[in-house]
Amino acid sequence: MNWLSTVDPIYAHGLTAVVLLIVLIKLLVGFAVLMASVIVMIWFERKAISDMQSRIGPQRWGPFGLLQSLADGIKLMFKEDLVPAEADRFVFKLAPYLVLVPALITFAIVPVGGTLTIAGHPVMLQIANPPMGILLMLVMSGISVYGVMLAGWSSGSKYPLLSSVRASAQMISYEAALGMTIVTVVLVTGSLSTHDIVTSQGQGIWHWNLIRLGLVPFIVFVIAITAELNRPPFDVVEAESELVGGFHTEYSSIRFAIFFLAEYMNTITMSAMIVTLFLGGPAGWVPNVAHLRWVFPILWFLVKTIAFAFAYIWFRASLPRMRYDQLMDLGWKRLIPLSLGWMLIVAGFLVARGWGFLMAALVLVAWTILGRAFEIGQGRETGVDTVLPAVGERPLPGRVLRDMTDREEG
Amino acid sequence: MSGPFSFFGGFKLTFQHLTRPTVTTSYPQAKRPKQPRQHGRHVLNRYEDGMEKCIGCELCAGVCPVNCIYVRGLDNPPDHPVSPGERYGYVYEINYLRCIHCDLCVEACPTQAITESKMFEFSFTNRADAIYTKAELLVDDQGFPQRLPWEDWREGEAAMTGGWMRATSPAGDASFEGVVQWTGDLGVGVRAPEGGQSENRDDAATGSKQLRNIFPKHLEPEDVPLEMRGLQGAINNARAKMPRRKTRRDRA
Numbered sequence: 006m007n008w009l010s011t012v013d014p015i016y017a018h019g020l021t022a023v024v025l026l027i028v029l030i031k032l033l034v035g036f037a038v039l040m041a042s043v044i045v046m047i048w049f050e051r052k053a054i055s056d057m058q059s060r061i062g063p064q065r066w067g068p069f070g071l072l073q074s075l076a077d078g079i080k081l082m083f084k085e086d087l088v089p090a091e092a093d094r095f096v097f098k099l100a101p102y103l104v105l106v107p108a109l110i111t112f113a114i115v116p117v118g119g120t121l122t123i124a125g126h127p128v129m130l131q132i133a134n135p136p137m138g139i140l141l142m143l144v145m146s147g148i149s150v151y152g153v154m155l156a157g158w159s160s161g162s163k164y165p166l167l168s169s170v171r172a173s174a175q176m177i178s179y180e181a182a183l184g185m186t187i188v189t190v191v192l193v194t195g196s197l198s199t200h201d202i203v204t205s206q207g208q209g210i211w212h213w214n215l216i217r218l219g220l221v222p223f224i225v226f227v228i229a230i231t232a233e234l235n236r237p238p239f240d241v242v243e244a245e246s247e248l249v250g251g252f253h254t255e256y257s258s259i260r261f262a263i264f265f266l267a268e269y270m271n272t273i274t275m276s277a278m279i280v281t282l283f284l285g286g287p288a289g290w291v292p293n294v295a296h297l298r299w300v301f302p303i304l305w306f307l308v309k310t311i312a313f314a315f316a317y318i319w320f321r322a323s324l325p326r327m328r329y330d331q332l333m334d335l336g337w338k339r340l341i342p343l344s345l346g347w348m349l350i351v352a353g354f355l356v357a358r359g360w361g362f363l364m365a366a367l368v369l370v371a372w373t374i375l376g377r378a379f380e381i382g383q384g385r386e387t388g389v390d391t392v393l394p395a396v397g398e399r400p401l402p403g404r405v406l407r408d409m410t411d412r413e414e415g
Numbered sequence: 416m417s418g419p420f421s422f423f424g425g426f427k428l429t430f431q432h433l434t435r436p437t438v439t440t441s442y443p444q445a446k447r448p449k450q451p452r453q454h455g456r457h458v459l460n461r462y463e464d465g466m467e468k469c470i471g472c473e474l475c476a477g478v479c480p481v482n483c484i485y486v487r488g489l490d491n492p493p494d495h496p497v498s499p500g501e502r503y504g505y506v507y508e509i510n511y512l513r514c515i516h517c518d519l520c521v522e523a524c525p526t527q528a529i530t531e532s533k534m535f536e537f538s539f540t541n542r543a544d545a546i547y548t549k550a551e552l553l554v555d556d557q558g559f560p561q562r563l564p565w566e567d568w569r570e571g572e573a574a575m576t577g578g579w580m581r582a583t584s585p586a587g588d589a590s591f592e593g594v595v596q597w598t599g600d601l602g603v604g605v606r607a608p609e610g611g612q613s614e615n616r617d618d619a620a621t622g623s624k625q626l627r628n629i630f631p632k633h634l635e636p637e638d639v640p641l642e643m644r645g646l647q648g649a650i651n652n653a654r655a656k657m658p659r660r661k662t663r664r665d666r667a
Contacts, residue, residue, distance in 0.1 A: 057429040061439045323425040 091161025103152030107145035157252035185344035203286035238324035276313035468528035469504035475520035483513035507549035530577030558602020
């Protein structure tokens with residue numbers, strides 16, 4: 006039982022019935038809160054975006070339309086559950102859960118508040134604190150790519166297939182930049198556990214990774230995570246004007262609802278993850294109120310998370326969708342060199358100041374060379390064989406075939 | 416915003432919109448003001464003495480492009496005439512499954528017997544209900560259109576019949592615009608002319624409003640009417656919202 010107490014101090018006196026009960030309650034509360042927050046998030050998004058577009062938004066169900074998403078959920082459950090004839094039935098039915106389960110698990114490592122003492126046991130306000138910590142997030146976002154990919158592939162329809170190809174390429178390429186910024190945070194903290202990452206930022210606003218790491222990893226992380234979530238302006242996976250509904254075009258009823266649920270759950274979780282990694286999580290000013298001191302960290306956490314949830318909605322209202330090649334350009338040509346270089350600079354400064362400046366100089370040179378290379382690549386004249394003639398001037402396939410056979414004979 | 420921060424112009428715009436009023440009208444509960452020439456359900460008018468205006472000439476039926484009007488005229492009974500003159504409309508039916516509300520019948524009518532109200536929200540659930548007979552089309556004894564159970568009439572709408580007819584000038588002659596050449600109606604007397612192409616329209620008398628006066632906040636700055644801009648605009652707005660004081664002419 007000794008190794009357990011290194012994971013969570015609640016197991017210090019062994020695995021008793023009380024401890025199990027506390028853990029179970031924590032799990033249930035976390036699950037319920039996440040589910041409820043999805044409902045509120047969908048309502049919040051619809052209300053905020055309709056305000057930005059001078060509309061009213063949901064208003065019929067409940068006060069201010071708060072119960073609208075609940076009504077939608079109930080409606081979706083009672084709809085007919087269709088499986089297309091061309092679909093791979095088993096994979097088609099499996100895919101939604103491959104998206105939902107990672108979305109649920111990722112939230113488990115988010116520290117929501119400080120540490121409480123219940124019945125003599127120190128209870129961390131976070132569902133789990135595994136030693137691998139933040140790596141769990143990367144693992145889970147990797148698995149959810151499978152969900153999206155298999156959903157698109159197993160539908161047996163062309164638009165979902167296109168969408169799933171886009172999704173896999175996009176999510177994998179942005180995961181590189183994402184991982185690099187997380188490494189920067191981990192380097193400074195010296196620990197993978199989210200609890201340690203949060204406590205290391207607890208000494209005030211100047212210790213937040215947002216400022217301590219110099220803004221760049223934060224900006225890269227926000228952009229990369231928006232792409233990872235397939236949210237606008239990076240929603241080429243679900244581009245309605247190009248791909249009907251994207252990978253979930255063929256889904257209906259509760260399976261569609263699960264995709265929707267997972268998507269919004271991910272949005273909330275990733276907002277919380279930004280807060281955890283860069284804004285000190287529940288850190289903030291706590292007034293000296295008896296018995297209620299534990300509430301304020303939770304409030305701080307909520308305020309910060311809601312701010313980022315709003316930021317996603319703001320992105321959606323303000324930015325037009327990127328083209329697919331622009332998306333790839335941004336990921337590979339801008340974000341990956343930027344986050345890699347910044348990671349090296351931070352690593353250099355962690356060793357010694359001299360190394361830091363040397364690393365900064367080297368990275369600057371590398372960025373300049375890379376920038377010049379991209380510039381040359383952009384301006385390069387494309388050869389004749391790489392450019393297709395206009396549609397009207399293009400020879401028909403039969404014509405091409407005849408030309409080839411004629412040439413061989415003659 | 417310009418320069419490197421121009422990227423954030425879009426963010427600023429959407430954020431500003433959070434505070435602006437919504438343009439949505441909650442339709443079944445509230446409605447936008449209708450335009451003076453709105454084409455709606457027909458009414459058959461009566462003179463101020465209660466006589467019907469229709470003379471059974473069937474010009475409306477003849478001009479109707481979709482043949483939705485069916486009229487049969489009959490000689491007026493000498494002891495109790497229905498209309499002044501020789502004949503009256505004995506049968507008058509309009510099939511609203513066919514009517515396209517083009518108002519050619521209104522234009523053709525020599526006595527302004529048929530005009531269109533602004534009411535267009537009527538949804539019958541029975542095909543037979545779609546055929547309005549003379550009993551339903553004729554205005555009641557107070558001069559108001561009859562309200563059928565499936566029609567959605569709102570406050571003040573019943574008085575606004577025949578706006579289209581009163582907005583156009585006969586034979587396109589501009590000098591006749593705004594000149595009264597129609598007979599009086601039962602209950603209301605001679606109606607005021609509606610504003611036509613020219614600017615001199617009497618919005619108070621006809622109950623119409625310009626859309627740009629309703630949504631100045633959503634217009635480009637140069638499109639906002641002069642009297643609604645800046646400080647003067649705010650004063651005018653407040654004055655318009657205040658309960659109207661009675662002028663000496665009103666009291667008289």
